[in-house]
Amino acid sequence: MTALARAVEALLFLSPEPLSVGVLAELTGAGELDLDAAIAEVAARHGEGTGIEVAEVAGGWALRTRAQLAEVLDRLRDRPPEDTLSPAALETLAVVGYLEPVTRPEISRLRGVAADHMVSALVERGLLEEAGRDGAAGAVLYRTTTAMQQRFELKGTEDLPPVESFQLTGEEAGALKRRLLGGGHLGDGPQGDG
């Protein structure tokens, strides 16, 4: 291994947060191209036959254990049973992931239910964090954390599928409007099909 690759490997081993190439450049004094090569070298060293892998996640590079080893690792460090996420928690994470930074009232408005408790619970679990205050209303803004992006193996929230891919199809939106706008009318009432 090159000296730079050894340094990168050691830094990734020691850091609890993923390290971006920019941060690695600051720490090692190396250029980005050299760092890309060093990261590739470290990743090659930790290939399929090893217990650790290099992953690009949450805006940087991290050393992490291989998925197949979860069972034995959790004997050392149990995942708490409450670590599962409810549908409401997933929905709140989705709203924040796409709109961050976003305020609680905005989350409540989109979901149609009060989001206070859920946001607090997700902050407590380290999946959301405060991100300053909204300039106009002064409400606290929230964003996803590194832990959230690690959990869902996202390089960043930009790694989420485009929100358009989850939108209702034209047919679904048409059916929705038809049922809501045309409901209760007998015969040829206004059907609002568009």
Added chain:
Amino acid sequence: MSRARSGTPDPLGQDVDLDLFEGPLDLLLTLVLREEIDLLELPVAALVRSVLGEREEARWDLETISELIVLLSALAELKARIMLGEPADEEPDPDAIEARERLAARLIAYAPFARAAAWLGARDSACRGPRYRRVPVDGMPPPVEPGDPEALRAAMEALLAFEQPSVAHLDRQRASVPEAIERLRDALARGSEVSFERHIGGRGPIEEAVALLAALELSRVGEARLDQPRPLGDILIRGGLR
């Protein structure tokens, strides 16, 4: 209220259990997209209660809750119209149509997040394997130095040998109600009527309070009668009642 949505690709394709929805948008989106379900089944009252009634502890901002009330009203109006029917030749209520259009717009805006949540749920199940280092570098506790048992013993001995400081120099005020009762009984034995102010003359506030308790106690057991001719004035204590 929760629904096991994790791992399913689309929440809108699941079985409908009206008890398991979290909010009006969640429920309504599923219902209106599945035409086999009659909107007459919509439990509007239960829905309103679950959103507004049982969540009193929730902090709603005025704008959000106002909009939600408008949406729920549109829902109630829609159900009523479906139940009663509306003749085709009657002009539809423009306000009702506008409210329903807003409701439809909200549902269309909400749908992507419900589906994205399902995507995250599936992803959460698929990405459960890898584990990451958790302890922050700065947050790691310093290594514990091996301790010297003799040093610990010396520290404990010094602690155990600590002498309680003397408080003898502090003035202790003692006031006993039984003693005050006896004093009052003596005073009443000397004369059938005692002025409270004269009785306590020159004593401190604690002794004054205790003397009052003594007078009240004698009154309670019927040995004395208390009389205060004017508010905040002297109390006359009369004895010889037994």
